[in-house]
Structures are given as structure tokens and as C-alpha cells.
Amino acid sequence: MTKTHPSKERTFVLIKPDGVQRGLIGEIIKRYENVGLKLVGMKMLVPDPDHVEAHYTLDPNWRRVTGEKTIKGYREKGLTPPSEDPLEITAKILENLKKYMSCGPVVAMVWQGAHAVKIVRKLTGGTEPLTSDVGTIRGDYVLDSYQMSDPDNRAVRNLIHASGSEEEAEIEIAHWFSDSEMTNYRMVHEEILYDVNLDGILE
Numbered sequence: 757m758t759k760t761h762p763s764k765e766r767t768f769v770l771i772k773p774d775g776v777q778r779g780l781i782g783e784i785i786k787r788y789e790n791v792g793l794k795l796v797g798m799k800m801l802v803p804d805p806d807h808v809e810a811h812y813t814l815d816p817n818w819r820r821v822t823g824e825k826t827i828k829g830y831r832e833k834g835l836t837p838p839s840e841d842p843l844e845i846t847a848k849i850l851e852n853l854k855k856y857m858s859c860g861p862v863v864a865m866v867w868q869g870a871h872a873v874k875i876v877r878k879l880t881g882g883t884e885p886l887t888s889d890v891g892t893i894r895g896d897y898v899l900d901s902y903q904m905s906d907p908d909n910r911a912v913r914n915l916i917h918a919s920g921s922e923e924e925a926e927i928e929i930a931h932w933f934s935d936s937e938m939t940n941y942r943m944v945h946e947e948i949l950y951d952v953n954l955d956g957i958l959e
């Protein structure tokens with residue numbers, strides 16, 4: 757990956773169908789705008805299940821890692837996981853995610869700015885809404901849990917997907933956007949966020 761100036765870091769964010777249905781598009785965008793990030797790509801679409809599967813399996817380790825994480829989560833709660841095979845667990849999660857993510861329109865976005873990946877993850881909150889911190893988007897706007905979603909054989913409804921690392925961001929952006937769908941532009945407030953000398957304010 758070519759390293760650019762840190763203020764140009766980009767991340768991929770998807771408002772999932774429940775976020776759109778809950779009328780939270782504006783609120784979610786506002787959170788990322790408020791912190792100082794710049795929106796450089798945005799579109800609404802209904803993704804097909806194959807596109808969703810490809811999104812989650814862009815990382816060849818995702819099936820194994822997510823399966824292991826899920827098994828660990830069950831054990832930590834003193835529960836027996838539905839299977840000891842991580843890949844079997846993830847196959848079910850993936851089926852549920854494909855159904856969930858393709859059930860209606862989503863809003864795909866690319867946000868740019870200093871530490872875009874980490875800042876967006878911080879504002880978004882942890883994956884499972886039950887334990888997402890108060891003050892994060894998931895903590896403030898949704899109440900689902902694996903305890904609710906697993907027995908009903910559905911994906912946990914957590915409003916948003918956000919890239920977990922710069923590497924993930926790069927491949928996810930390429931998966932959802934073409935170069936021509938992205939806009940490079942300057943924003944006035946970048947001056948106060950990033951300018952070194954701040955010598956253009958006083959008249």
C-alpha cells in the first residue's frame with residue numbers, strides 16, 4: 757500500500773439496511789462530519805447477496821477468525837457454541853449476513869481524514885450493540901445482541917459496517933467504488949485541522 761499523508765487516510769463505511777429504515781442516515785453522517793472527517797464518496801444501492809459474501813470474504817482469514825471469535829464469545833458467557841468448527845459457525849453467520857445486507861437499500865461511503873479508520877471505529881462502537889459504549893452510534897441508537905439474533909437465526913442488527921484496518925479499507929473501497937465515483941476536493945475546515953502555521957486567519 758502506498759503511504760500518503762496521514763490526513764488523507766480513507767475508510768469505508770456502510771449504513772446497513774436497518775440504519776436506512778430507522779431514519780438514521782443523517783445522524784450517522786453527522787457523527788463522522790462533526791469529528792472533522794471529509795466525505796469523498798457516497799451512493800445508495802441494494803447490494804446482491806454475492807456482493808455481500810465477497811465483501812466479507814475479501815480477507816481470506818475472515819471465516820476462520822470470525823468463527824473462532826464467536827466460539828470464544830459463547831465460552832466467555834458460559835454457553836456451549838453451536839459447533840466446534842469455526843468454519844461451520846461462520847458459514848451460518850455469512851448466510852444470515854447475506855440476507856440482512858441485501859434486504860433493502862444501504863448507503864456506501866468513503867470518509868477521509870487523519871486516522872480515518874480508527875476514528876470511525878471509535879465513533880461507531882463495538883460490533884454487538886448490547887456492549888457498544890454509550891456515546892457511540894451503536895451504543896446510542898440500537899439494542900440488539902447475539903443472545904437475541906442467534907436463536908432467531910439472523911444477523912445481529914448493528915446499523916453500520918466500518919473497515920477494521922487501513923488494509924481492509926483499501927480493498928473494501930475498491931470492492932464498492934470505482935475511482936470515478938470518488939471526488940478529490942478541498943474543504944475549508946481542513947485549514948484549521950491540518951495547517952501547520954495557522955497564519956491565514958488574522959487580517
Ligand code: GDP
Binds near residue numbers: 911
Ligand atoms: P465489525 O468489524 O465490528 O463489523 O465485526 P466483524 O468484522 O468481526 O463481524 C462482521 C459481522 O459478523 C458482524 O456485523 C456480525 O453480523 C457477525 N459477527 C461477528 N462476530 C459475531 C459473533 O460473535 N456472533 C455472531 N452471531 N455474529 C458475529
Ligand code: MG
Binds near residue numbers: 918919920
Ligand atoms: Mg469487520
